[in-house]
Amino acid sequence: MNEFWLxxxxxxxxxxxxxxxxxxxxxxxxxxxxxxGLHYVPPAVxxxxxxxxxLLDEGKPYLALDNAxxxxxxxxxxxxxxxxNLLLTIVVGMAAFLxxxxxx
Amino acid sequence: MPPTPSDRxxxxxxxxxxxxxxxxxxxxxxxxxxxLGIASGLSPLATAAMSAVxxxxxxxxxxxxxxxxxxxxxxxxxxxxxxxxxxxxxxxxLAPQLKxxxxxxxxxxxxxxxxxxxxxxxxxxxxxxxxxERKWYLLGSELAMFLNWQIATWVGIAAGQAIPDPASxxxxxxxxxxxxxxxxPMLKGRPELISVLVAAATxxxxxxxxxxxxLLLAAVLGILAGLLAEQVWPRKEPA
Numbered sequence: 223m224n225e226f227w228l229x230x231x232x233x234x235x236x237x238x239x240x241x242x243x244x245x246x247x248x249x250x251x252x253x254x255x256x257x258x259g260l261h262y263v264p265p266a267v268x269x270x271x272x273x274x275x276x277l278l279d280e281g282k283p284y285l286a287l288d289n290a291x292x293x294x295x296x297x298x299x300x301x302x303x304x305x306x307n308l309l310l311t312i313v314v315g316m317a318a319f320l321x322x323x324x325x326x
Numbered sequence: 327m328p329p330t331p332s333d334r335x336x337x338x339x340x341x342x343x344x345x346x347x348x349x350x351x352x353x354x355x356x357x358x359x360x361x362l363g364i365a366s367g368l369s370p371l372a373t374a375a376m377s378a379v380x381x382x383x384x385x386x387x388x389x390x391x392x393x394x395x396x397x398x399x400x401x402x403x404x405x406x407x408x409x410x411x412x413x414x415x416x417x418x419x420l421a422p423q424l425k426x427x428x429x430x431x432x433x434x435x436x437x438x439x440x441x442x443x444x445x446x447x448x449x450x451x452x453x454x455x456x457x458x459e460r461k462w463y464l465l466g467s468e469l470a471m472f473l474n475w476q477i478a479t480w481v482g483i484a485a486g487q488a489i490p491d492p493a494s495x496x497x498x499x500x501x502x503x504x505x506x507x508x509x510x511p512m513l514k515g516r517p518e519l520i521s522v523l524v525a526a527a528t529x530x531x532x533x534x535x536x537x538x539x540x541l542l543l544a545a546v547l548g549i550l551a552g553l554l555a556e557q558v559w560p561r562k563e564p565a
């Protein structure tokens with residue numbers, strides 16, 4: 223493993239997703255349909271990252287009471303929904319996960 | 327009119343302050359990344375440098391697991407692109423709100439753009455109407471995330487050299503709970519809820535697609551579902 227080329231390749235790949243579009247699209251108007259679609263980017267992407275981590279185990283559905291991630295996620299959703307407090311959601315969610323995992 | 331120095335400082339600090347909960351959430355994730363980097367066979371220097379020059383938590387996490395599996399560098403770079411492709415959509419969302427800024431500003435703001443700072447900016451920009459206020463606000467959020475990530479990585483590297491089997495700590499759940507805390511307040515109406523359900527279901531069904539492309543497919547279908555749902559249940563706030 224050549225560490226220099228690993229870092230170089232990953233850095234270029236990441237910058238390619240972050241910088242060019244930010245520069246080019248700050249200089250022209252986006253069609254309104256595109257802007258409406260962009261509204262759904264953050265929730266859709268976050269949900270797509272989270273769902274497989276929480277609901278699958280080695281590619282198979284994992285819907286059980288001993289799935290600590292599932293139980294703690296439900297608690298985190300409830301706290302976030304009722305309080306909208308991000309810090310509280312993170313701290314209590316993480317504590318619930320560690321506690322549930324220690325129990326089962 | 328450009329903001330005065332005290333205005334700049336005020337927006338910069340507000341950006342950093344609004345990011346604080348996410349700094350806390352990034353810590354366990356940075357710790358485990360540092361520890362896994364060492365466990366994968368990367369040198370401590372390369373593990374730390376990746377956090378500085380790539381600065382993309384979930385991509386770094388996947389990359390060290392690929393390194394451990396002996397994956398070729400080119401494949402790791404391509405996977406990094408796919409996993410990070412969501413930033414193209416983030417950049418496209420923020421760009422119209424940063425009109426008129428020079429490349430000297432936009433390039434570093436792009437380099438430091440993460441999920442966390444994007445979500446902070448999407449909300450914080452509502453109260454800041456000029457690109458000049460917004461650039462200082464976003465920079466404050468991004469630099470706070472960046473410094474925090476470097477320190478968490480270093481501590482993780484030190485811990486990884488001392489503690490065996492870091493993957494068994496379960497700290498990757500910190501990413502899940504952080505993203506859930508960002509996601510739930512975004513669900514303001516039925517279109518958003520439907521978008522999220524479709525994206526999650528697609529991600530689950532497409533989990534075995536090569537090179538993690540299921541993530542992009544899920545994002546696209548989630549966006550389309552939200553737009554379709556708007557036709558039936560109009561959005562609660564103007565586009």
